[in-house]
Amino acid sequence: MRQTAIGIALLILSPLGIGCGGTPVSSEPPRYVDLSHAYDEDTVFWPTEDGFVLQQEADGWTPKGYWYSANRFESAEHGGTHLDAPRHFSKGGLTVDALPIKRLIGPGVRIDIKAACLENRDHLINVQDLKNWEAAHGPIPEGALVLLETGFAQFWPDRITYMGTDQRGVEAVAALHFPGLDPEAARWLAEKRQIRAVGLDTPSIDRGQSSDFLSHRVLAAAGISIFENLARLDALPPKHFEVIALPMKIRGGSGAPLRIVARLPAR
Numbered sequence: 727m728r729q730t731a732i733g734i735a736l737l738i739l740s741p742l743g744i745g746c747g748g749t750p751v752s753s754e755p756p757r758y759v760d761l762s763h764a765y766d767e768d769t770v771f772w773p774t775e776d777g778f779v780l781q782q783e784a785d786g787w788t789p790k791g792y793w794y795s796a797n798r799f800e801s802a803e804h805g806g807t808h809l810d811a812p813r814h815f816s817k818g819g820l821t822v823d824a825l826p827i828k829r830l831i832g833p834g835v836r837i838d839i840k841a842a843c844l845e846n847r848d849h850l851i852n853v854q855d856l857k858n859w860e861a862a863h864g865p866i867p868e869g870a871l872v873l874l875e876t877g878f879a880q881f882w883p884d885r886i887t888y889m890g891t892d893q894r895g896v897e898a899v900a901a902l903h904f905p906g907l908d909p910e911a912a913r914w915l916a917e918k919r920q921i922r923a924v925g926l927d928t929p930s931i932d933r934g935q936s937s938d939f940l941s942h943r944v945l946a947a948a949g950i951s952i953f954e955n956l957a958r959l960d961a962l963p964p965k966h967f968e969v970i971a972l973p974m975k976i977r978g979g980s981g982a983p984l985r986i987v988a989r990l991p992a993r
C-alpha cells in the first residue's frame with residue numbers, strides 16, 4: 727500500500743505528470759523517442775576520420791554447448807550521433823567524463839528551421855530564427871537542451887546529400903555544405919539564455935562552410951555541450967518534453983558517442 731501511495735505521489739509531482747490544475751493524471755506510460763542513429767559501416771564521420779569499425783571476434787556455439795558472441799569496435803570520438811564536450815574547443819573546458827549528469831538531462835525544445843535550411847544548405851541558423859520560435863512558444867526555458875531541426879536527418883547516411891560531399895581526406899573539408907548555427911546566435915544562446923546544451927541534425931554545429939568553428943568555440947567557452955548528427959527530431963513537439971543525453975564516459979574525452987532520447991508525456 728505504501729509503495730502505491732508513493733507511486734501516485736511521484737506521478738503527480740512529476741514535471742510531465744499532467745497532475746496540476748485539476749487535469750486527470752494519465753495512467754499511460756511516457757513515450758520515448760530515440761534521437762540517436764545506430765553505429766554501423768555507413769555511419770557518417772568527418773571526411774578526415776575513418777568510419778566506425780565493428781570486428782567480429784566470436785559468434786557461434788562453443789564446444790561447451792553455449793552460445794557466445796563478442797565484437798570489438800573502433801571509432802573516432804566525433805562521428806555518428808555524438809556529444810562535443812566543452813574541452814573539444816576550450817582549453818580549460820570539461821571533458822566528457824567530468825560533465826555533471828544534471829547538465830545532460832533537462833527540458834527540451836525543438837526549433838524547426840527546416841524551410842530555410844532545405845532551401846539553402848549553407849543556411850546559418852540566426853538569432854531571428856530563435857526569436858521566431860520564442861514568439862510562437864514562449865522563452866527558451868532555463869536549463870534547456872535546445873534541439874535545432876534542419877531536416878537534414880532525412881538524408882542520413884548519404885554523404886552527398888547529408889554533408890555535401892562523399893570525398894575523404896583534408897581536401898574534402900572545403901566541399902562540405904550543410905546548415906549550422908550562426909556564431910552570433912551561439913553567443914545569444916550563451917549570453918541571453920541559460921541553456922545546458924544545443925544539438926542539431928547535421929555533422930557539426932558550425933555549418934559545413936565554416937573554417938573558424940566559431941560557434942563551437944563560443945559554446946565551449948560557455949560550458950555548453952553540443953550534440954551532432956541527431957535523428958528523428960521530426961517526432962518531437964516544440965516543447966514539453968525532457969531530453970536525456972548520456973554519452974559514453976571516456977575519461978579525458980573531448981567528445982563521445984551519444985545515446986540521446988526524448989521523454990514525452992503520455993498522450
Ligand SMILES: [Zn+2]
Pocket residue numbers: 804805808809810954981
Ligand atoms: Zn563533435
